Amino acid sequence: MVAHMERRVKRSAQPEEAIQFLLESLADRSEARAVALVNGKKRVLAAAGRPWDIADLREVAEPVALGEECHAIEKLDHSTDVFSRPVVVGASTVYLAAMGTRMRRFGEAAIAVARIVGKSE
Secondary structure: OOOOOOOOOOOOOOHHHHHHHHHHHHHHHOOEEEEEEEEOOOOEEEEEEOHHHHHHHHHHHHHHHHOOOOHHHHHOOOOOEEEEEEEEEOOEEEEEEEEEOOOOOHHHHHHHHHHHHHHHO
16 A cells, blocks of 8 residues: 655645645746736745746736737846746636746646635635
């Protein structure tokens, strides 16, 4: 019999706090300088990282996720990777976005965001 090992160290029953813990964990486990959950009005719902990087993610999250032209991305240095994926929760869409040099496990994180946010509706 194989025991299931819980990977999460921080847990919360409160969706807002759980999202914050998830984003902080993503930033710690990957080489992301910043991770943010951004809505379609460019409002940062939760984030981890330096404020100026989070501000950049706010501007690029939606257009990058949708594959649209984005002039704001031009001001980032060429060694920076940007990841952004739309996460549909009910009738709304938010964007899980990150920047850094190596984006790992962000596809799984998008599923976790949808699950956590879906619980709060």
